[in-house]
Amino acid sequence: MKLGHLLSIARWRDAWQHRVQHRLDVAWLRRQGVEAGDGLRLAGRPKVERICGRIVLGQRVTLRSHDRGYHTAMFHPVRLMVDVSPEALIEIGDDSRINGASIHATRSIRIGRNCLIAANVMILDSDGHGVAVADRERHNPVAEPIVIEDDVWVGANAIVLKGVTLGKGSVVAAGSVVTRDVAPMTLVGGNPARFIKALD
Template identity: 50%
Template sequence: MLEELLEHLNAGKALIAGNEFEATMQSVSIQTQERLAEMNNSYHTDEEMRAKVERILGYSIPESTRIRQPFYMDFGKNIQFGENVFINASVHMQDQGGIKIGNNALIGHQVVLATLDHDLEPSKRGNLHPAPIVIEEDVWIGANATILKGVTIGKGSVVAAGCVVNKDVPPYSVVGGIPARVIKNLTVEEK
């Protein structure tokens, strides 16, 4: 059932409250939260953290990936890590819609990656709408930034601390603010 759920989510199809896919997602999420509680309650080396995250994900991640504690995932089954990725403390990944992190990405303290929205209509508010987040290679995301569903952060870009990104970020640009907007394009020397 998990494979079918992942196909459903990765196709961008809604999760309807009370249906079988939503129930499976809740079950997987509870198991993930149990494992995260165990993982985040004591110190672990980079190698130990990687192994514990792999156990939750159910697949291998690059040896060059470093994840600081505490680390949080809602679902724990739909994240791809590139080479030489650094995840700082207290990052929250709502990964049902899919998160792809490119090589050499740096993700600061308390960043939130949110791949789901609830329905706007009050009577359907329990329904969830997924869309992936793509963080291309050489991206730096500052502390406390929030990246919303369906957003791609272009290669070599910088997301300023504390901003909310609700639209794609062009490659080699710096964005900041709420909502985030381009505040600088990187020069040839800075690239």
């Protein structure tokens, strides 16, 4: 056999294996109770912890759980966790891309359409533990909803904390810690994240 023919067979085999694995991963995700729209794109298998509550993915959502072909290091797969309350919700809008991010909802985290969530981002709607010594044994003592509106880009390694709204079209610079609302069409950065400039 000629080398070109062998390479063609190898490419076909790899593509076939990828399609089969993708179907298995999508089926596995739905068995975890994730409500996924059509056109779901998976790169690797995400980690799902649905103790109670709902995880809802819109149309053509991408969950990238490995950094092959990605421009920066990704330290873990996408992690989606809802717990504590049956009303806990993670909702991700159509055409949004989640890349190795950790999203933990005790109350609710809503991500709009066409959002870019970069590698190693953490989005947490609760404190996890109280600040006072006596409260540190209590899990998730305070939770406030997070809203990420349409067309938002959250840069790599950023952290979005409870009660925050990221306005439509806003950008959070890499490594930032967002503790308060971000106005639409603005760039914020730093710890805590502050206004840098308005966007066109």
